Amino acid sequence: MNHPITIKSGDIELAGVLQYPVVQEGARCGNKYPIVIICHGFIGNRMGTDRLFVEAAEQLTRSGHLVLRFDYGGCGESTGDYGSGGLDELIAQTRTVIDYASGLDLVDSERLVLLGHSLGGAVAVLTAARDARVKSLVLWAPVAHPYMDIRNIVGMKAIEEIDTVGKTDYMHYLFTKRFTDSLAQFQPLTELGGYGGDVLIVHGTADTVIPVDYCFLYQKMFWLRKEGNCDKEVILQGDHTFSSKASRDELFDVSLRWIESIGKRRSDWSLWTI
Template structure:
């Protein structure tokens, strides 16, 4: 069951959908469900490229998870102008979504998982390092150097125009100097040390948008933490959005098995008493 939602974040209204696990006619809902929150990437939306997030959510709900997909301000059906804010605004919006999720009676607060794709992966890392409500992280093709990576996407000429005039049009989005300056202010690879939960990173070798080398770099930095595990999987010939059926099936299989295993381990530990 899909439930449309609107979440107030400052002056913005974030549009989203909360998806519940299906029930047979003779079943009753569980008291608590683990929750997956999906963070989309640069100028993306809650559906994902080629319905990536829609497909992921449909499969996750069938496995017994609540899923919350939402549009960042200025994207999809949310109000606002995406390029007028900064990376700090995306982090704040994600935390506002966490506020909403934490207030739902059906949510197991010990199993809130952020799934972030591309720039959404960096936002997920930066959010988790600031918010202890995030218990696990899944990063798909994550950005590691926000300014450099977005510069490579929009082009050097656009960056020069922003420096010269204060703004630039990219794919009908007006990107401001505040936006690009904020990208340079955040460093996910160093700030991730503030997060002590478990992490899965999945990247494709044919990703021409974000280098596959980042998954190795991220894992190395996560391993330097005092707490928390980090697993990674590299999918051969997969592109940035895992666009082929085989790539996507592989992505989902890796991700869902990992999430299930994390939940099982947490449940097993809860059976122990001191």
């Protein structure tokens, strides 16, 4: 069952959908469920390219997970202007969504997962480093160098226009110097040390938007932490949005098995007392 929601974040209204897990007939009411919050990428939306996040949510709810998909301010059906803010606003909006999810009675707060794709992956990392409520991270083709990676997407001409005029129009979004300055300010690879939870990184070898090498770099940096595990999966011929059926099936299978294994591990540990 899908429940449309609106979450207030400052002056912005974030549009989203809360999807309930599929439960067996006669199952006991009052259970708490793990929740996966999906963070979309640069000028994206909660549906994802070719319904990527819709299909992911269908897989997760069938496996007993709550899923919360939302549009960042200025994207999809949310109010606001995406290009006028910076990564700090995206982090703040993500934390507001976590506030909402954490306040739901049916959410198991010990199994809150942030799933981020592309720039949403970088935002998920930066959010987790600041918010202990994030227990697990799933990163799909995550941005590692926000300024450089977004510069490569919008092109040098747009960046030069921002530097000289103060703004540029890209895909009908108006981006300002505040946005590009914030991209340079935040460094997920160095800030990830503030997060002590478990991580899964999945990247495709045919990704021409964000280099597949990033998944190895991310894993190395996550391994340098004092706590928390990091697993990675490289999907052969997978592009940036895992658009082929084979790569998407593998993406969902790997991610779901990992999320369930982390959940089982937490459940097993909860049976132990000291």
